Amino acid sequence: QKEVEQDPGPLSVPEGAIVSLNCTYSNSAFQYFMWYRQYSRKGPELLMYTYSSGNKEDGRFTAQVDKSSKYISLFIRDSQPSDSATYLCATPGGSNYKLTFGKGTLLTVNP
Amino acid sequence: DGGITQSPKYLFRKEGQNVTLSCEQNLNHDAMYWYRQDPGQGLRLIYYSQIVNDFQKGDIAEGYSVSREKKESFPLTVTSAQKNPTAFYLCASSSARVQETQYFGPGTRLLVL
Numbered sequence: 098q099k100e101v102e103q104d105p106g107p108l109s110v111p112e113g114a115i116v117s118l119n120c121t122y123s124n125s126a127f128q129y130f131m132w133y134r135q136y137s138r139k140g141p142e143l144l145m146y147t148y149s150s151g152n153k154e155d156g157r158f159t160a161q162v163d164k165s166s167k168y169i170s171l172f173i174r175d176s177q178p179s180d181s182a183t184y185l186c187a188t189p190g191g192s193n194y195k196l197t198f199g200k201g202t203l204l205t206v207n208p
Numbered sequence: 209d210g211g212i213t214q215s216p217k218y219l220f221r222k223e224g225q226n227v228t229l230s231c232e233q234n235l236n237h238d239a240m241y242w243y244r245q246d247p248g249q250g251l252r253l254i255y256y257s258q259i260v261n262d263f264q265k266g267d268i269a270e271g272y273s274v275s276r277e278k279k280e281s282f283p284l285t286v287t288s289a290q291k292n293p294t295a296f297y298l299c300a301s302s303s304a305r306v307q308e309t310q311y312f313g314p315g316t317r318l319l320v321l
């Protein structure tokens with residue numbers, strides 16, 4: 098079983114919609130989770146970083162970790178066309194050096 | 209301006225040729241990484257280095273080589289042994305204290321002629 102799995106989509110929504118992006122992970126001992134945003138032909142940029150469980154909010158973005166179901170989510174409120182990108186979840190899992198990435202979900206927000 | 213730079217942006221390789229991708233960072237990060245990204249495959253770790261003059265293989269190191277002679281620099285050589293080198297190559301770095309948070313460069317797209 099892979100350490101983290103992500104539905105590749107693609108996902109297409111109208112402007113202003115609430116977007117939910119999701120990943121599952123394999124081991125309930127994992128504690129660190131990240132969301133990266135990658136625009137086309139660019140390097141990924143760190144969007145959100147969460148430790149353990151619960152929610153973390155930053156503007157229109159909320160990262161959520163549900164340890165009981167081993168599920169991580171990224172919510173985008175009032176989505177904008179500029180949010181159109183690939184979103185990657187990641188976790189170091191049990192490693193102290195290596196990140197394991199999901200395959201990424203391609204999101205398109207239509208004006 | 210602190211960050212990670214990669215060059216060139218595009219690189220063309222002929223059959224049997226070795227090519228070297230450059231990665232430089234001025235973030236004073238100890239750890240540096242090379243990833244390969246293929247469509248639908250996500251990011252896969254090629255090599256990583258946690259300290260100068262030391263590096264380890266990642267998940268897909270065959271056909272690649274690296275060096276870490278300076279803290280700021282971590283070049284990747286794609287050798288002729290790598291039979292399918294066409295991909296988007298990403299360099300990243302992180303502080304040794306928070307190794308989980310990695311920051312990425314803009315990437316190099318390698319194409320085979």
